[in-house]
Amino acid sequence: MIELTQEQVCALGKPDSTLPRIVNPQTQEMFVLVPLAEYGRLVHAGEYDDSPWTDDEREMLRAEVCQMLDSFGNKS
Numbered sequence: 001m002i003e004l005t006q007e008q009v010c011a012l013g014k015p016d017s018t019l020p021r022i023v024n025p026q027t028q029e030m031f032v033l034v035p036l037a038e039y040g041r042l043v044h045a046g047e048y049d050d051s052p053w054t055d056d057e058r059e060m061l062r063a064e065v066c067q068m069l070d071s072f073g074n075k076s
Helices: 006-013 036-044 055-073
Strands: 021-023 030-032
């Protein structure tokens, strides 16, 4: 477990604070710190799925992006 510094605790207590980001200095991989209750809700409620995307999911995303790009191109 990693404990927060006092400065980090104060930053989390600010009402307009966003979720803190944490960087692994060796890999530069970025993480987001979320409260345990929120993490549990995401994982256990079936809302969170970290499995690899299926071909159908990738195709749906491609279609959504193409539609968005088309709509941006037609606004001129």
